[in-house]
Amino acid sequence: MSTRSTVSSVVLASAVAAALASWAIPVTAQQMKMTEEEMKKMGAEMAAQGKEKCYGVALKGQNDCAAGPGTTCQATSTVDYQGNAWKFVDGGTCTTMQLPGDRKGSTEPLTRDVPS
Structure with a gap:
C-alpha cells in the first residue's frame, strides 16, 4: 500500500469515526446548559x-x-x-x-x- 493510500485511509477512517461520534451523542453544549x-x-x-x-x-x-x-x-x-x-x-x-x-x-x- 502506498503512503498516499495509507494517509487517505486514515483520513477516511477519522471522518467516519467523527461522524459516528456526533450521531451517537447528539447533545450540544447549549443543550447541556x-x-x-x-x-x-x-x-x-x-x-x-x-x-x-x-x-x-x-x-x-x-x-x-x-x-x-x-x-x-x-x-x-x-x-x-x-x-x-x-x-x-x-x-x-x-x-x-x-x-x-x-x-x-x-x-x-x-x-x-x-x-x-
Whole structure:
C-alpha cells in the first residue's frame, strides 16, 4: 500500500469515526446548559407527544436530564438504571418496564442505584 493510500485511509477512517461520534451523542453544549424554564417547556412538549418522565430506566450516560446531585443534565448519569436519573418513555409504560435485577421504572425519583 502506498503512503498516499495509507494517509487517505486514515483520513477516511477519522471522518467516519467523527461522524459516528456526533450521531451517537447528539447533545450540544447549549443543550447541556438548559434553563429551568427551557426544561419545563421541553417536558410540556414531550407530554403533548404522549411521553412521560421515567426514573431508573436509563443506561449510564443516556438519561434525558436531572440525574441528581453531582450531575448536570442530559447524558450525565453515572450508572445503569440510576434511580434519580430519568428518561422520556411512552406514556403509561414506565412502571411496567422490565429491567434487569427485578427493577422497575418509576414516575418519581428512586433511592436505588444512586452513586455515593
